[in-house]
Amino acid sequence: MDYATLLQLLDTTLRFATPLLLACLAGLYSERAGVFDIGLEGKMLMAAMSSGAVAALTGSVWLGLLAAIGGSLLFALVHGVASITFRGNQLISGVALNFIASGITVLVAQSLFGQGGRTPPLTGGARSNPVILPFAEPMRDVPVIGPLYYEVISGHSPLVYLALLMVPVTWWVLYRTRFGLRLRAVGENPAAVDTAGVSVRGLRFAAVMITGVLCGVAGAYMATALQAGFGREMTAGRGYIALAALIFAKWRPWAALYACLLFGFFQALALRPDVVEGVVGVKVPVPALDALPYVLTVLVLAGFVGKAIPPRAGGEPYVKER
């Protein structure tokens, strides 16, 4: 494998890691507040369809992004009502919302555009176009670093940089603000937070809504940057992989970045069986490469890569004392 192929691979890695990272950070807020969210997948799918449809209708990627966040928030709200207000089973609520998203996205796209459940291909301003970072052109000829900067780091959708920026932001919110302290506390010991006079419900709803916003961005990235439009089931399990990355990262923001880059790398590898064959020396069947992120996830979950301890109050509805 030569340097150019490696750069190409890393470029694809970053592209694939972005939706994972956004969804993973989304899940981080919710789960740190004690609300499990299996429904990242459904929210991303809903957001992808909303952004694909609105961007196609208006020609504006930014209106598409807003619609994506709106669609995803709607699902987050239902999840919040089911799992916080009515103390329902959070896993079942998430699974249900994933099914609803899977069906309703096709229904809406079909009734709007009549193209077999897809949204029309996006072009020009309806897509999230790449930005060339400063000095990328002049630096291009600098050996080693130049192509790396030009090919891998520069030239992505603004949403990629937003996702990367969200990592330090999340770290700061979680560990350096009062909101973050309370958010972590409500996921570990909601009774203590309640005793301190802070609303457990309010905090958990806030966390679930942040999850909605970030999943919305993830979905918009899928439909307007990674691909040009929405297609049925286009998230293809990314919400679940993001969950796995979250567990791999032990619910910490920086580790989430590394986990998502790793999973993104595996997804990028699955697209290049020729490269894999060149490195490993034997022909690896493509389905095996497709399954690689999932197999890795299971290995991670099995605790072979360090024990992951979830937030203590995760998945349990809080019943206020009277």
Next chain:
Amino acid sequence: MTKLPKWADVALVPLISLMLAAIVAAIVLVAIGHDPWNALKVMVDGALGSPYGWGYTLYYTTSFIFTGLAVTVAFHASLFNIGGEGQAQLGGLGVALVCLSMPWPHWTLALAAATLGAAAFGAAWAAIPAYLQARRGSHIVITTIMFNYIAAALLVYLLVDVLRPAGQMDPASARFPEGANLPALNEIPGFNLIFEKAVPANVTLFIALFMAWVVWAILWRTRLGYEIRAFGKSETAARYAGINAVRITMIAMLISGGLAGMMSINNVMGEAERLLQNSSEGAGFIGIAVALMGRNHPVGVVLAALLFGFLYQGGAELGLWTSIPIEMRIVVQGLVILFTGALDMMVRMMLGWLFSLSQSAESVGAK
């Protein structure tokens, strides 16, 4: 909160949940510009209006009884098995390997062997997540989801590179030998008076009903079932009573995976008569809705499976005769899971309020 009478808990809560799901589904249909009444009429006509429609409805029902029972058994051990889809696909592999292994002299022999094969492969696919849950504490929900994806990839590989006969284009196994073909309902004496046209529903229906009885007997009439339910109610209490947590987790998941796998004798052996890609077509997931709707009781599961059989066949008819996409049935499925599984408390609260209202009205009337 007022405690609900038993009949309300068993029958009224699921019915109201179902109604709420139906109302939301109708709103969705109106929102995308369709007439819900017309849609319902098409569904009832297509799924229940003729023996032919029933033949399809019962075919889907058969699959959903298996997957619903699979989820039910795991639920009783308080394990959420979302891997029914993958287990069913692996079960299909088991069926195919058994059916293709030799020229079967008679379908009864082939059926017995294929049933064992399906159950063994399904159970094996559930065994790894079960072991990881029991021994390593890996969350079974996520591991079973991952195993669905791994199963799909594995089957793509096997069907494209291993099982596909030379010279065939589509990724599928060879056709099963003649002796492995199960009689459909229209080929069984007695039933052929009702079902005149060829229908996909086949003898597997009776196996499904029998398995519903078996699951009932295991859960409520054996020591193992008692242990499974005790473990599901309270793991700490069960441990204290000397119930082996690892053993119960493994056994419950093996039964669950086996049942999910057995679904494949219906679709792979009974209908397709060869192994196709994505043979289970989402039936594994529908098992979740069926189990929730059926209140985790085999009788409820059979009734809920019939309901979903109707929804599935009716949904297909919608796709055929109206411009409503076939995905409508996934929406309904999700809504049923949402209302029966996650918003259960909301329905109970509503009913509890209504009951307390009528009680206070009675006490006022008594004075």
